[in-house]
Amino acid sequence: MNGGLFGPPVSRRNNPYSDSGAEGELLQKIIDAHVHLSEREDDALVRFARMNGLRYTLDELLDTMRRYGIMRGLLLSPPLQGAVSLPNDKVITLCTRSGGMLAPVVTVEPNAKDVKAAVKLAEENKKEVKAFKVRLGYVKASAESPVFNGLYDYAESEGLPVLFHTGDTAFSVGDLSRSHPLTLDGLANKREGLTIILCHFGNPWFEDVAELIYKHPNVYADISGLITGSKGYAEKYVAWLAKKISEAIYFVGGAEKIIFGTDYPVTKHSEALDLVRRLDVEEGDKEKILWSNAERVFRL
Numbered sequence: 001m002n003g004g005l006f007g008p009p010v011s012r013r014n015n016p017y018s019d020s021g022a023e024g025e026l027l028q029k030i031i032d033a034h035v036h037l038s039e040r041e042d043d044a045l046v047r048f049a050r051m052n053g054l055r056y057t058l059d060e061l062l063d064t065m066r067r068y069g070i071m072r073g074l075l076l077s078p079p080l081q082g083a084v085s086l087p088n089d090k091v092i093t094l095c096t097r098s099g100g101m102l103a104p105v106v107t108v109e110p111n112a113k114d115v116k117a118a119v120k121l122a123e124e125n126k127k128e129v130k131a132f133k134v135r136l137g138y139v140k141a142s143a144e145s146p147v148f149n150g151l152y153d154y155a156e157s158e159g160l161p162v163l164f165h166t167g168d169t170a171f172s173v174g175d176l177s178r179s180h181p182l183t184l185d186g187l188a189n190k191r192e193g194l195t196i197i198l199c200h201f202g203n204p205w206f207e208d209v210a211e212l213i214y215k216h217p218n219v220y221a222d223i224s225g226l227i228t229g230s231k232g233y234a235e236k237y238v239a240w241l242a243k244k245i246s247e248a249i250y251f252v253g254g255a256e257k258i259i260f261g262t263d264y265p266v267t268k269h270s271e272a273l274d275l276v277r278r279l280d281v282e283e284g285d286k287e288k289i290l291w292s293n294a295e296r297v298f299r300l
């Protein structure tokens with residue numbers, strides 16, 4: 001009997017970690033480090049919610065989190081139609097409504113005014129804000145654009161991680177030359193005190209991300225948003241993903257730098273958790289991925 005990956009008794013039926021668990025086992029902690037929500041009709045992720053059969057509401061999200069034993073989630077601004085994203089104060093309001101289950105990540109756009117406003121908002125909500133997010137591939141700036149210097153200075157001084165969108169973009173007009181994970185190597189070299197998190201494991205550049213998290217003590221990656229909708233070869237694709245991430249763990253020599261996330265509503269909770277279950281690594285490494293890495297890195 002292993003004491004690790006079990007869901008709480010109420011969620012056992014739906015929890016992919018429940019198979020070998022007996023009632024009364026240690027409560028499995030899970031942290032979802034990448035969640036979106038707006039409750040607005042002009043939210044550009046509604047398309048993904050429909051594809052996944054999700055209502056994409058706060059009630060649905062919190063119910064689903066409870067069902068799978070996800071104790072906390074980090075809430076990131078979703079893109080809205082028209083190349084903007086949900087204002088950060090709305091993200092904070094949703095987190096307040098969640099009663100402590102969701103904590104805000106402040107999204108930062110590449111202009112001086114927005115960088116200043118983001119830092120001010122984080123300063124005013126110091127207890128709540130857990131990280132910043134830069135939407136590489138969606139905005140006309142790269143990770144090393146000087147416009148972000150003030151943000152990085154603040155994040156570094158406060159020990160707040162900065163999440164970067166990396167890899168494939170949700171829309172065909174995205175700029176892959178700016179969202180490629182290797183564009184973070186220079187920033188990680190220059191700012192060794194800045195905690196950098198590459199979202200979506202740089203999909204499909206898994207090996208590049210493996211090298212970055214191996215090379216840099218301050219670089220991490222999340223595995224959110226890798227599965228969406230059902231297309232041809234869906235089963236083989238998930239098996240391929242699990243193999244890629246497992247191999248990255250072998251290359252790095254451990255799972256200390258890898259963080260679980262769903263990217264709700266892009267990936268369903270069941271599918272995101274199933275991906276972790278499929279990893280060909282030790283149970284202890286799955287626990288690190290599911291909660292202890294996030295707890296440490298985001299100081300939750």
Ligand SMILES: [Zn+2]
Nearest residue numbers: 034036225263
């Ligand atoms: Zn996302």
